[in-house]
Amino acid sequence: MLLALDTSTPLVSVALYDDGIVDTATSERPMQHGEQLAPMITAALERVGAIRQDVTAVAAGVGPGPYTGLRVGLVTARTLGLALGIPVYGVCSLDVLGVEAADTAGEPVVATIDARRKELFWAEYDEQGQRLGELHVERPAAIAERLDPGRLVVGAGPQLYPEAFARTGAPERPSAATLALVVAEERAELVDPEPVYLRRPDAVAPGPPKKVS
Amino acid sequence: MSDEPLVLGIETSCDETGVGLVRGHTLLADAVASSVDEHARFGGVVPEVASRAHLEAMVPTIERACETAGVSLGDVDAIAVTSGPGLVGALLVGVAAAKALSVGLDKPLYGVNHLASHVAVDQLEHGPLPEPCLAMLVSGGHSSLLLVEDVTTGVEPLGSTIDDAAGEAFDKVARLLGLPFPGGPHIDRAARSGSSVAIDFPRGLTSRRDLERHRFDFSFSGLKTAVARWVEARESSGEPVPVGDVAASFQEAVCDVLVRKALDACVDRGVEDLLIGGGVAANSRLRSLAEERAAKHGIRVRVPRPGLCTDNGAMVAALGAEMVVRGREPSTLDIPADSSLPVTEVLL
Numbered sequence: 001m002l003l004a005l006d007t008s009t010p011l012v013s014v015a016l017y018d019d020g021i022v023d024t025a026t027s028e029r030p031m032q033h034g035e036q037l038a039p040m041i042t043a044a045l046e047r048v049g050a051i052r053q054d055v056t057a058v059a060a061g062v063g064p065g066p067y068t069g070l071r072v073g074l075v076t077a078r079t080l081g082l083a084l085g086i087p088v089y090g091v092c093s094l095d096v097l098g099v100e101a102a103d104t105a106g107e108p109v110v111a112t113i114d115a116r117r118k119e120l121f122w123a124e125y126d127e128q129g130q131r132l133g134e135l136h137v138e139r140p141a142a143i144a145e146r147l148d149p150g151r152l153v154v155g156a157g158p159q160l161y162p163e164a165f166a167r168t169g170a171p172e173r174p175s176a177a178t179l180a181l182v183v184a185e186e187r188a189e190l191v192d193p194e195p196v197y198l199r200r201p202d203a204v205a206p207g208p209p210k211k212v213s
Numbered sequence: 214m215s216d217e218p219l220v221l222g223i224e225t226s227c228d229e230t231g232v233g234l235v236r237g238h239t240l241l242a243d244a245v246a247s248s249v250d251e252h253a254r255f256g257g258v259v260p261e262v263a264s265r266a267h268l269e270a271m272v273p274t275i276e277r278a279c280e281t282a283g284v285s286l287g288d289v290d291a292i293a294v295t296s297g298p299g300l301v302g303a304l305l306v307g308v309a310a311a312k313a314l315s316v317g318l319d320k321p322l323y324g325v326n327h328l329a330s331h332v333a334v335d336q337l338e339h340g341p342l343p344e345p346c347l348a349m350l351v352s353g354g355h356s357s358l359l360l361v362e363d364v365t366t367g368v369e370p371l372g373s374t375i376d377d378a379a380g381e382a383f384d385k386v387a388r389l390l391g392l393p394f395p396g397g398p399h400i401d402r403a404a405r406s407g408s409s410v411a412i413d414f415p416r417g418l419t420s421r422r423d424l425e426r427h428r429f430d431f432s433f434s435g436l437k438t439a440v441a442r443w444v445e446a447r448e449s450s451g452e453p454v455p456v457g458d459v460a461a462s463f464q465e466a467v468c469d470v471l472v473r474k475a476l477d478a479c480v481d482r483g484v485e486d487l488l489i490g491g492g493v494a495a496n497s498r499l500r501s502l503a504e505e506r507a508a509k510h511g512i513r514v515r516v517p518r519p520g521l522c523t524d525n526g527a528m529v530a531a532l533g534a535e536m537v538v539r540g541r542e543p544s545t546l547d548i549p550a551d552s553s554l555p556v557t558e559v560l561l
């Protein structure tokens with residue numbers, strides 16, 4: 001049984017896959033990844049009558065997404081993998097969003113995740129949900145400028161910046177269920193469970209000590 | 214084999230990723246990965262840098278601890294983790310890892326207080342804690358006087374710093390003197406070549422009026438400013454700064470206040486054992502001054518070895534083991550990481 005989880009957005013998404021999705025859950029409280037993820041995993045296992053040893057692999061969304069939540073998901077996946085002695089796979093969370101949106105719409109899409117500071121993480125996908133080009137982090141207006149105005153935009157962008165994009169659609173966030181399917185059907189690149197940050201830490205080296213007198 | 218519980222402890226409240234393994238009061242492994250070098254050029258800990266480093270170090274540090282102890286994860290009886298206080302993003306990495314271990318191994322989880330862990334760690338070196346004891350915790354993040362009746366339930370804060378932590382003052386004065394971060398060991402070394410009575414730096418919160426309101430509190434911000442003024446005056450008069458004298462006189466001022474207040478608290482509460490922990494407890498002058506003055510009051514001083522004074526996973530495991538032995542109720546899987554967890558909350 002594959003355990004899939006994604007913490008690249010304000011909500012936690014968890015799914016169990018065993019020749020098909022057997023359970024899926026989304027958290028109700030935003031920004032509480034640390035409190036909610038572990039109980040959601042045990043609750044999911046309980047609902048399907050499985051025990052921890054039934055889990056044979058873990059897949060986690062590696063972002064990009066706000067870092068604190070992202071790290072909760074990735075350290076959980078890695079440590080669970082260590083404790084159970086099972087493999088841990090990473091998948092780009094934007095790819096998961098891109099696959100689901102392209103499948104639904106049957107056309108090329110742009111997937112977005114909130115990057116805070118008035119910016120979005122984003123990437124473009126073809127009608128098969130295959131990523132075109134790099135992952136980016138930019139302001140909504142700058143993204144819109146780069147896009148064909150008829151391009152369908154999904155994810156957090158349409159919710160947070162409706163005025164920036166002409167054509168918008170669902171889903172709002174990557175789901176662990178799609179993540180599990182993407183892994184099972186090998187529809188996106190499997191990567192190490194390393195976070196995708198796209199930004200360096202904010203830190204500046206101090207100048208000389210301030211004068212006090 | 215013993216019946217004592219094998220406990221794995223995780224600590225990520227600041228810049229050290231610590232994983233310790235203890236069996237009862239016996240230390241089996243204390244693996245620490247530090248990101249201190251990555252912070253050095255910023256002159257202090259950068260939270261995002263620390264959080265990134267914790268994620269990278271977590272699994273390798275757990276593996277290293279198991280290897281050192283010669284145990285497998287499956288042998289572990291309980292998981293303990295620092296739930297707070299500390300940097301929230303850093304704490305969250307450790308708390309999430311501990312929960313994953315608890316789920317993956319199906320073993321109880323104990324989310325514990327970082328400060329109480331600094332107290333419990335001494336059991337690994339000097340055996341069961343005297344009850345009650347007075348604990349003085351001094352580091353870059355804390356300066357507290359605690360009355361400890363029972364480290365698993367009853368810790369009463371008597372006083373703490375009202376501005377900078379003691380270790381922070383060491384870092385800032387080191388920077389003024391052109392010494393590297395973290396400043397503690399460098400000040401300690403420089404002080405050996407200077408005189409502790411060369412400069413009369415102020416002792417914060419020791420005047421009669423201050424003692425009425427802040428008898429067991431500390432203040433190091435005024436001292437830091439006084440040192441800065443003194444150094445600036447020297448520099449502007451074109452004279453060389455006697456680094457050894459400044460370091461020794463500053464260190465003496467800090468240690469004098471710390472020891473004076475700690476012993477005053479012991480006497481006031483009728484406690485005969487003083488325990489000193491936290492990174493500043495590694496300071497050689499603090500240790501010698503405490504022992505010298507405590508002896509006059511018939512007070513015993515316990516200081517864990519320097520490696521156990523700084524933040525580490527063994528201290529968390531030590532407190533966790535005590536929780537198991539004393540039959541405390543384990544934490545639930547939904548406990549938070551609480552950056553400002555009060556010291557009175559020893560177990561979440």
Ligand SMILES: [Zn+2]
Binds near residue numbers: 327331491523524
């Ligand atoms: Zn500490």
